[in-house]
Amino acid sequence: MTGAPLTLYNSLSRSLERFEPIDPALVRVYTCGPTVYNYQHIGNMRAFLFADTLGRVLRWKGYKTRHIINITDVGHLTSDADAGDDKMEKAAAAQARSIWDIAAHYTEAFKADVARLNIEPPAEWTVATDHIPQMIDFAKRIEGDCYEIEGGLYFDTSKVPNYGALARAATDEGESRIDPVSGKRHPQDFAIWRKSPPGEQRQMEWDSPWGKGAPGWHLECSVMSLQHLGHPFDIHTGGIDHREIHHPNEIAQNQAFCACADTGARIWMHNNFLVERGGKMSKSSGDFRTLQTLIDSGVHPLAYRLMCLQAHYRSELEFSEDNLLAGLTRLKRLEMAFDKLDDAAHGGHPPNATTMPPEAQAYIGAFDVAISDDLNTAKALTVADDMLADKSLWAGHRVLAMMEMDKVLGLELSDLRREDLRVRPAIATLTETDIETRLAHRREARAAKDFARSDTIRDELAAAGVEVMDGDPLGWDWRPAL
Secondary structure, rough: OOOOOOOEEEEEOOOOEEOOOOOOOOOEEEOOEEEEEOOOOOHHHHHHHHHHHHHHHHHEEEEEEEEEEEEEEOOEEOOOOOOEEEHHHHHHHHOOOOOOHHHHHHHHHHHHHHHHHHOOOOOEEEEEHHHHHHHHHHHHHHHHHEEOOOOOEEEEEEHHOOOOOOOOOOHHHHHHHOOOOOOOOOOOEEEEEEEEEEEOOOOOEEEEOOOEEEOOOOHOOOOOHHHHHHHOOOEEEEHHHHHOOOOHHHHHHHHHHHHHOOEEEEEEEEOEEEEOOOEEEEEEOOOOOOHHHHOOOOOHHHHHHHHHHHOOOOOEOOOOHHHHHHHHHHHHHHHHHHHHHHHHOOOOOOOOOOOOOOOHHHHHHHHHHHHHHHOHHHHHHHHHHHHHHOOOOOOOHHHHHHHHHHHHHHHOOOOHHHHHOOOOOOOOHHHHHHHHHHHHHHHHHHHHOOHHHHHHHHHHHHOOOOOOOOOOOEEEEOOOOO
16 A cells, blocks of 8 residues: 555444555455346435445555446335335335346446446446345345244344444334334344235245345345355445445344354444435335436536535535536536646657656645545545646646546546537437527627627527537537436
């Protein structure tokens, strides 16, 4: 590890801790992935942007990593605990499609969003239904900490010490999101294996020692993290909503499996919610924003990435048109500054052009200090802004420094073009040729000092959603259709 010491906030201890890998040769990270019954909303995607930033920082600081993200295609109920319908079964019934088709479609849609946000793919995508035999074997191993009721095999949370320490919610009142299930010994107990109801055949069900049925949602992450990363591993990430039920239940299973106090991961990390004024985002409402929604409004997906980077991952982040467009504006400024410096750099070749001087290295050091402080991307972006604006540095050195910083930020500044960031709403009624023709007429009117005609053309374009930007090299842009 090079540079500043990396400190990360551990949700388990509720404190910042200096990161020390279990195995210096390989850092192992597990991220709770999507339940693929619908498109992921942009709040979901914040969790994967956060996990991507963590992985980029680890690699930037010289660690070799193995990162796993799971795909949940079975077991997740409409309640995060043990009541309601299986989300996958419910989606398949509503859409009159095979549950396997549902899973395949929404998995590919999720992976497409991952690519569009420039999130680096994990070492492996692990799929829940590919691990059913391993889940059954795991459940057999911890069966002594479980009991069987009519609904299936349930884990007895009284069997593990300090249950719920991650959530700090050991009381019944603290577990308010857990719904009652007939026969459970304690409100916090959770399903390891859910039996199919008598007379009902589910699309996804398997034989087990406890009857035909399907695994509980919490089981898959314990099984897949153990199989693919070993026990214990370094870091487990997820959304802050997982901190209350899902991750405490994972920890309980892990402790039962190893017959020890080890929680599975040394560090548990959680990103906060993305919220709109009406509350946190949720697919259960049936009306939510996806990345495609933003793209259809004309906004480049990396503007959303930058919007998220402008806030600390543990801070609640408000989604609004203003915040998104502020991210887009900042991305445009970064791209334009980078492009201008890159052009200037090709006009001169000072000695050691590829070796950064101490002044540039100082900026990289400040950037390192920022991201090493619990992934403080907001502060790191300010360092990048200051470096790009420092005219005492040769343009080429600023380009090299920015490319180094962008390995963490993931904004693709060396590949982006100003034209890529032009807003293009899907509902736009004018073609670019139409706009350019009208702007040519406007230039003719201005040259003839016919300012009334010039203003009329500008107003007509504005009414169609096109902003005329006098002085900007591109000349015009759409207003987003948010």
